[in-house]
Amino acid sequence: MVSIIIRTKDREFFLKRALESISGQTCKDLEAIIVNSSENPLQLDASRFPYPIRILEKSGEVTLAKAINKGILDAKGDWITLLDDDDTWEKEYLLKHLEYLEVHKDCRASASLTSLVLEKMEAGELLEVEKKPFNKNL
Secondary structure, three states: OEEEEEEEOOOHHHHHHHHHHHHOOOOOOEEEEEEEOOOOOOOOOHHHOOOOEEEEOOOOOOOHHHHHHHHHHHOOOOEEEEOOOOOOOOOOHHHHHHHHHHHOOOOOOOOOOOEEEEEEEEOOEEEEEEEEEOOOOO
């Protein structure tokens, strides 16, 4: 199983899009752990997603590192990955990483190139303005 840790703070619009991205994964043996760093409780119907979701609400000062560590401590998967609340994945993202790790059993981690997607909000809808490699020198 893969545990996906998502840190969020007052960005439910983006969080829902990230969760829908997880729903589209071809790998289905997964769980999502949302670490909410907001003072406001998260308003999310976790039952509408086809995988288990646990929400860890804020307790004290939560930095990025503390939020990630909190999620790691709660994770039940054999593998752990991070997904920012404003990011999305291609449908085979997790499957490709798991297949690579299965073949290369000496590996303990996997990383991939990423794209920077610039968007703008118009009439309540996100529109893609530009998509480019995050760092083409990697």
